[in-house]
Amino acid sequence: xxxxxxxxxxxxxxxxxAFAGAHGSMSDQRVKAMKGxxxxxxxxxxxxxxxxxxxxxxxxxxxxxxxxxxxxxAEYRAKPNxxxxxxxxxxAMEKTDKAAAALLVAAEGGDRAKTLAxxxxxxxxxxxxxxxxxxxKPKE
Ligand code: HEC
Numbered sequence: 001x002x003x004x005x006x007x008x009x010x011x012x013x014x015x016x017x018a019f020a021g022a023h024g025s026m027s028d029q030r031v032k033a034m035k036g037x038x039x040x041x042x043x044x045x046x047x048x049x050x051x052x053x054x055x056x057x058x059x060x061x062x063x064x065x066x067x068x069x070x071x072x073x074a075e076y077r078a079k080p081n082x083x084x085x086x087x088x089x090x091x092a093m094e095k096t097d098k099a100a101a102a103l104l105v106a107a108e109g110g111d112r113a114k115t116l117a118x119x120x121x122x123x124x125x126x127x128x129x130x131x132x133x134x135x136x137k138p139k140e
Contacts, residue, residue: 024075030068031076036063037100038126044107044119053116055107058122059100066093079135092129099125 040054076082084088099122107120
């Protein structure tokens with residue numbers, strides 16, 4: 001069992017290393033996924049394209065986000081307290097995930113005002129996590 005876990009970890013590491021780029025192997029994936037969510041939210045706010053489709057994209061990306069924060073990947077703007085306070089971090093992620101689900105329901109309902117309200121609620125959950133667990137942009 002232990003051996004299997006080591007092999008698994010090595011595979012995750014190799015997969016991460018394949019993505020290594022400007023911000024570090026995991027950060028690049030996180031930043032990309034987070035930007036995907038942000039882009040979908042902006043499109044909904046701007047009334048561009050299909051709100052339901054954008055909300056689906058955001059929900060999908062949020063559902064997988066926690067996996068992009070493996071232990072020890074404090075690089076770029078990810079603060080070490082993510083892993084010392086994993087329960088809090090996870091709870092913050094779940095809040096945004098729930099907000100994304102609510103956004104999708106609102107978008108599917110087709111009511112623009114309700115969709116925008118859900119969008120605003122979701123944005124607050126992003127900010128709450130960033131304030132706690134994301135550090136300032138390092139100078140490049
Ligand atoms: C549970 C915590 C958490 C939640 C929720 C969260 N983020 Fe993030 N976000 C982070 C962390 C940590 C980073 C930095 C990752 C890194 O540098 O490796 C980040 C990075 C980003 C970035 C990359 C830009 C940069 O320079 O840091 C964007 C864009 C972003 N988040 C948007 C969002 C949006 C939009 C939402 C809400 C839908 C959201 N995030 C929800 C923790 C969170």
